[in-house]
Amino acid sequence: MRLFVVTLLIPLSLFTLVTVRADLVGMPYLAEGALESSIEIKTSGLSGEQLFVVCSACHSLEIGAAHRLGPNLSGIYEKHAATRHGFTYSEALRGSGIVWDRGSLLGWVMSTETMVPGTWMLYHNHLTLEESMRLVDYIISVSQK
Numbered sequence: 159m160r161l162f163v164v165t166l167l168i169p170l171s172l173f174t175l176v177t178v179r180a181d182l183v184g185m186p187y188l189a190e191g192a193l194e195s196s197i198e199i200k201t202s203g204l205s206g207e208q209l210f211v212v213c214s215a216c217h218s219l220e221i222g223a224a225h226r227l228g229p230n231l232s233g234i235y236e237k238h239a240a241t242r243h244g245f246t247y248s249e250a251l252r253g254s255g256i257v258w259d260r261g262s263l264l265g266w267v268m269s270t271e272t273m274v275p276g277t278w279m280l281y282h283n284h285l286t287l288e289e290s291m292r293l294v295d296y297i298i299s300v301s302q303k
């Protein structure tokens with residue numbers, strides 16, 4: 159009888175283990191995929207100004223407006239990174255040597271943490287290349303006014 163219970167338990171626990179593993183691997187992937195597609199549907203066709211709404215939770219583009227969780231971005235185009243007065247930046251961004259041109263802004267928007275590991279801007283977006291370019295063009299156009 160005891161032998162029977164043991165032989166029954168082993169396959170059972172193996173089965174549970176495999177199922178749990180599959181959940182661990184499968185669920186986040188599925189959740190991420192679902193999120194990506196839903197955001198893509200929402201953002202396609204939006205103007206650069208509309209796309210900036212997500213950024214505006216942490217950034218203003220208005221001259222003289224207060225810093226939020228992120229620094230004020232007015233006039234950021236062609237400026238050195240991490241040089242806004244009155245904002246405390248991460249060491250990573252301060253030491254990055256970045257100048258904000260079209261290419262660097264695009265890289266930043268598309269993969270912030272890859273560009274500057276250790277940055278405090280913890281932000282991941284699911285925009286397409288085209289949408290990111292539209293967003294960056296908007297930031298540049300406002301920045302040059």
Ligand code: HEC
Nearest residue numbers: 213216227228229239240241242247248251277278279281
């Ligand atoms: C959750 C808040 C948050 C969101 C959302 C956010 N940012 Fe940021 N951003 C920050 C923080 C914080 C920093 C400073 C990072 C550091 O010091 O490492 C920053 C820095 C920046 C900088 C560099 C500024 C400088 O003075 O060098 C740019 C450019 C920028 N963000 C653009 C954007 C854009 C464009 C978006 C939207 C796609 C965005 N951010 C979304 C918080 C945010």
